[in-house]
Amino acid sequence: MTHAEALPAWAALLTAFLVLVGASLTLIGAIGTLRFRTFFERVHAPTLGTSWGTGAIVLASSLLFSVLGSRLVFPELLIGVFVSITTPVTLMLLARATLYRERSEIASAAAPDLLEDPGDRPT
Amino acid sequence: MRNILPYPVLTAALTVVWMLLNSFSLGHLLLGAVVAAGASRAMTALEPSKPRLRRWQLIPWLCGIVLIDIAKSNFAVASVILRRRARSPGFVSIPLELRDQTGLAVLACIVTSTPGTAWVEYDSATGELLIHVLDLVERQEWIDLIKNRYEATLREIFE
Numbered sequence: 498m499t500h501a502e503a504l505p506a507w508a509a510l511l512t513a514f515l516v517l518v519g520a521s522l523t524l525i526g527a528i529g530t531l532r533f534r535t536f537f538e539r540v541h542a543p544t545l546g547t548s549w550g551t552g553a554i555v556l557a558s559s560l561l562f563s564v565l566g567s568r569l570v571f572p573e574l575l576i577g578v579f580v581s582i583t584t585p586v587t588l589m590l591l592a593r594a595t596l597y598r599e600r601s602e603i604a605s606a607a608a609p610d611l612l613e614d615p616g617d618r619p620t
Numbered sequence: 621m622r623n624i625l626p627y628p629v630l631t632a633a634l635t636v637v638w639m640l641l642n643s644f645s646l647g648h649l650l651l652g653a654v655v656a657a658g659a660s661r662a663m664t665a666l667e668p669s670k671p672r673l674r675r676w677q678l679i680p681w682l683c684g685i686v687l688i689d690i691a692k693s694n695f696a697v698a699s700v701i702l703r704r705r706a707r708s709p710g711f712v713s714i715p716l717e718l719r720d721q722t723g724l725a726v727l728a729c730i731v732t733s734t735p736g737t738a739w740v741e742y743d744s745a746t747g748e749l750l751i752h753v754l755d756l757v758e759r760q761e762w763i764d765l766i767k768n769r770y771e772a773t774l775r776e777i778f779e
Contacts, residue, residue, distance in 0.1 A: 522694060526735075529701035537738070538709050541697060541754040544735040549694045572640045585725075585732040585739060592740045592752070 508564040512557045519553030526550060536595050540588065547584050552577055627660040629673075634659055675776050682773050689769075690734050697735040700755055710756040711740065714749045714763050718771050723778035730770055737762070 504512075522545045529542030555573040563569050625631055631653070638652030639645075673679075700707055718724060724742065731739040731751055741750040753762055 522698060525698045525701050529697070532701060532704070535709070537740075537752045538707075538754060540738045540752065541736055542701065544733065544738075545694055545697060548690045548733050548735055552690075575637060575640055581733045582729055585728045588732050589728070589739060592738060596740060596750075 504561070504564060508560060512561045515553045515557035515560070519550050519555075519557065522546065522548075522553065523550035537592070540592060544584070547580050551580050625657060625660065626664050630663060631656045631660045673777060674779065678773055678777050682770075682777070685769065686730050686733075693734050693736045697754060700736075707755045708757070709752065709754050710759075712751050712753055712756065712759055712762045714751065714766050716742075716747045716749050716767075716771060718775050718779070719747070720774075720778040723774040726778075727766075727770055727774055731766070 526542045526545030529545070530539055533539045533542060555577045558573045559571045563571075634656035635649065635652040638655060639648050642648045642652070699705075716724075716727075718727065728739050728742075731737050736754040738752045739749070740752050742748070749766075751762070751766070756762070
């Protein structure tokens with residue numbers, strides 16, 4: 498941060514606010530991951546970090562460097578785009594694996610001889 | 621034209637990504653276009669389904685409501701975590717009429733990016749979508765949200 502003194506006050510305040518919001522949301526998400534007790538509840542907590550947690554920090558970075566360079570810079574927005582299109586992949590893998598395990602546990606508890614494939618295929 | 625540029629939208633998107641990562645100049649436009657054309661030709665080997673955008677004018681509107689909804693549910697989930705209040709998590713099964721693969725992929729991104737809802741399973745044979753909701757108060761409310769707010773718009777865009 499070499500040109501921080503060149504930054505107008507409104508931009509500095511807005512950047513600080515956005516970074517704070519993003520960091521707090523990500524922290525709350527991390528706390529939630531610890532606090533929740535079951536897998537399917539836990540899955541929701543980190544999405545705070547991957548949605549507006551990332552979003553606010555990305556916006557802050559974009560704003561800061563746009564004001565400092567007096568032109569629009571937004572390669573950061575790509576981070577947001579890629580985070581939001583790749584999260585579903587991991588999440589679905591984890592969720593489906595858990596669902597499969599729970600179903601097969603229920604099936605094996607109810608009828609040990611008739612352990613069935615839940616019969617759903619990824620599309 | 622089809623043989624040279626099989627996926628024009630993809631090529632354009634890749635060129636924009638290239639210039640975002642480098643700089644907006646004529647040199648990078650040309651270089652990015654060459655790289656993007658090569659990359660999108662390589663895509664033909666994967667034979668992806670070609671999405672048809674019927675009403676692309678709705679895309680900015682959809683992005684807007686999704687960003688606002690995500691912001692709202694960020695605060696809802698944050699308050700659930702911080703206040704340790706009693707919650708009733710549960711699964712909701714939603715019958716979808718949307719069949720377009722790209723539309724379903726976008727819906728998956730929306731549902732997953734929204735804190736408090738998680739896409740669990742989609743059965744392509746029946747069109748049944750299973751989502752998990754962190755704070756399930758009214759089941760019908762969630763079905764209406766997904767069906768009326770997102771699915772209806774996505775069907776207009778893609779089908």
